[in-house]
Amino acid sequence: MSEGNQSIVTEFILTGFPGLHPEYEGIVSAVLFFVYLLTLTGNATIICLFATDRSLHKPVYYIILNLTVSDILMSTTVLPKITSKYWFNSGTISFTACFVQMYFVHYLGTVNSYIFFLMAFDRYLAICHPLRYSTLLKHSTIFILSMSAWVIAKAGALMLVIRAYPLPYCASNIINHCFCDHIGITTLACTDRGPYGLPAFGLAMVALLGPLAFIIFSYCSIIINVLKIANVQGRLKSMSTCSTQLIVISLYYLPRCFVYLASNVGIKFSADVRIVIIMLYSLCPPMINPLIYCLRAKDMRESLCKRLYKKTVPQKAQISAVSHS
Incomplete structure (x- = not known):
């Protein structure tokens, strides 16, 4: 289909890892599938533990539940398509499907950032204002804050899609990435990307640096309060309550900040290195988070051990009964 001398793009092609030798494509697809399987298994375990153990029905675990759902959705948005590219040589994605994937990539990334803000807020109140914790963070409050994170995150992602979708796309339809994102798509538009790229960058900075600023403030406050505790054992106990979240947050933010900083100070990466870094910080945390928790x-x-113990004890009892009969 043509308009003047322009060809209208009806589908995009995802290159995946451009420099990957064909003989390694099977290994890469197997690794991606394994990552997806571990992500689903680990996060589904967290959901099952939360659903079956009422002792986990606390504000902090409601927040973790939101992160778990977001991680499952993010991995499902990205991994099946890129895995099928290497397994079935299916790297094409329709025009509309590419924008749908772009929406969910940016939407879920923003949701994650807001959820980490809530995690830091929870630990800040628990350690810096323990007497007011139960009053300020009720189950209803966490529910409202969590739902607000999911709803507010829609605005930025929708704006990116609404502004990028009508642009004229012609000639090249090759996206040098493992999934559709705003930069990858809009660089293919037959128009100046500046008016669309700058607002998108601003939104990314707000979604990333806004929560990060509070996270830094909250953990600095936590460290100051912990250092005021005279008892060494008390210090360790207080820090241990937020160390898990700090590890998870670091896995999310540090690689992202490194990529943004490197691109702004002139550090250049090859396309493959850049894609590998993006895939690592996008897909490894969802896989590792359940293990950390x-x-x-x-x-x-304790909840996991209790479930495993209940499964092993009946098996041992059954074996013992058979041996005595």
């Missing part, structure tokens, strides 16, 4: 969060660890 189950190992570091006391209530979560």
Whole structure:
């Protein structure tokens, strides 16, 4: 279909990792599938523990539940398509589907950032204002704040899609990435990207740096308050309550900040290195988060052990009964 001498793009092609040798595509697809499987299994375990153990029905675990759902959705948005590219040589994605994927990538990334803000807020109140914690963070309050994060995040992602979708796309339809994002799509538009790129960058900075500023403030306040505790054991206990969240937040923010900083100070990456870094900070945290929570969060660890113990004890009892008969 043509308009003048322009060809209208009806589908996009995802290159994945441009420099990947064909003989390694099978290994890469297997790794991506394994990451997706671990992500689903780990986060589904968190959801099951929360659903079956009432002792986990606390504000902090309601926040973790929101992060778990967001992680599952983010991985499902990105991984099946790029895995199918290498398994079935299916790298094409329709015009509309690409924008749908772009919407969910930016939407869920923003949701994650707001949820980390809530996690930091929870620990800030728990350690800096413990007497007011139960009053300020009721279950209803957490529900409202969590739903607000999901609703408010829609605005920025919708704006990106609404402004980018009508642009004229012609000639090249190759996106050098593993998924559709705003930069990858709008660079293919037959128009000046400046009026669209700058607002998108501003939104990204608000969604990323706004919550990050409060997170830094909250953990600085936490450290100051912990240092005031005379008892060493009390200090360790207080820090252990927020160390899990600090690890998870660091996995999310540090690589992102590094990529943004590097691009602004003139550090250049090859396309493959850049894509690998983006895939690592987009997909590794959702896979690692459940493991961190189950190992570091006391209530979560005890709940998991309780479930595993209930499964192993009947098996041992059954084996013992068979041996005595």
